[in-house]
Amino acid sequence: MEKFKRKVFYLGGFDPRGVRFYHQLYREQAARHAALTGDAIMVSGRQAGPAGAAVSALWRVESPAAGVETDYEYLRWEDLIGKVWIRNPLSLAWRAARAYAGHARHMDFRRMRRLRKGPVITILYPPILAVLIPLLLALVPALLLSLLLPFWVGALAGIVVSALLSGRILAKLVVPWLLRFMTYHGALAAEGPGEALDDRLDRFAARIAEQLDGDWDEVQIVTHSAGTILGMRLLRRLLALRGGSLPDHVVLLGLGQVVPVIGLRRDAAWYHDDLRALADRHFRYVDISSPPDGAAYYNVNPFRLVADRHAARVDMLSPRFHLFYRPENYHGGWSNKYEAHFDYLRVGDRLSPLDFISLTAGRRTVDDAVAAFRMIP
Structure with missing residues (x-):
């Protein structure tokens, strides 16, 4: 079987726990996925990314049964979060x-x-x-x-x-x-990202840009929670570095999208400019946001906040978590709202084409996973 090679860039939310927590979470969910399928998924230790430890951390994921190798790069900004926490x-x-x-x-x-x-x-x-x-x-x-x-x-x-x-x-x-x-x-809406965060986003964009022509069958730029806000600014910078277009095998994936938190602020002119610039560009965007997630904006197209139409190919999906968890394990109630916002990064009691490990370590492309998900009654 010819190996399927994937590159994942992950940009997380407003969380000071950082790479150690998310690496451990990925390992736990990979083990959970393996227990459901019987097929091992190996997750390496983490190391500093090629652009430096301050910019990213890297680990590798291998699924021998599926013939998949994933190069997973965690884009780091938890140090900046810690300064304002x-x-x-x-x-x-x-x-x-x-x-x-x-x-x-x-x-x-x-x-x-x-x-x-x-x-x-x-x-x-x-x-x-x-x-x-x-x-x-x-x-x-x-x-x-x-x-x-x-x-x-x-x-x-x-x-x-x-x-x-x-x-x-x-x-x-x-x-x-x-x-x-x-x-x-x-503060972000009123004052803009500031020099430190903009510099970090520039370094992220440069790192992603240099990888897009690598030997990858798919490149995923995954954003989660508040990372979906910054992901739009990051994508604008990436498109500028790439002459306004991205290869067909690149997809922007938004999980638990919260763009309107800034997009609906009347004083966030800098961010409205980012969204307008993206509305004119061709790229692939898949939004996975759950209606019961009180922090997420299910079925809200970010580009329609500022424009009547857009050029991107967009899918807006609910992960339908209730189908993939037993009732006693499904997050509910106010005290579990925070945990529910992290279910996008977990594996349920039953595999979904859109669970995080299936998306990042499985053989299906995001487009194939979306098509398989739509077939579920």
Whole structure:
């Protein structure tokens, strides 16, 4: 069997855990895939990418039974995320309040709601819960104890109870992460990427550009979560380096797409320019976003945010996770919203043509995987 050679570039979301976490996640899911098929998938250790450890990490994936070799390159920006990751709760509260004031002024919430209601709720519930939960945890014990003790004693006890419990409850509801996410992207929309991030995207684009003419049967540029936002700017730079076009075996893959977080900000003119520039270009884009994922924009074409038409060949798909998980393992409820946003990178209880390992380590091209997925009733 002639080997199928694939190159994958992966650009992740707003997550400081970085390459160590994602390499381990890939190994775990490859083992899960192998357990379902009986065919081993070998994942190497990670090493610094050819462009340097600050730019990327590399590992190799081999599926002997399928005759597939995948060169997997993780594009790194977790160091930049770490520099803006707000750790102090008081600082987070203050900066999130300012960020949400900016979103209230500049975000087109009416249009966002017409596109998808779920992400609007996901954006708005963190500041509401961040106020209500500590307040209720303080107020209820204070009022109850004030029936037996002086009010100041009850009030002090309420503050202590709130301080002890509210952080854990808010973390379980993913409130701090969402506040950080919205704070960062509020600044990104208003101020642009800045020199450090733009330089990193330039280095990513240069690295991808030099690989496109390699001996690959397929090249995937995979973006996930907030990486789908930066992926558009990256793609514009890549097209500029390649004279405005990409080889036919190249595909941009968006998982859990969140482009409207910036695309619907009225003040993000720099990003609107990126999307308009891409709307005129021919390339292949496949968007896989789940309707129950409250952070993702299912069936929202990013290029239609700024243009009436586009030249790209686009597929918009739901991964239909409910078909591939047993009910007891399928993520549900507010406390699992964060985990559900990572199901795009996992393998379910039953194989899907669109699960992450099948896409990146299987023999089907993305186009063949999409066609096979569409045949599932």
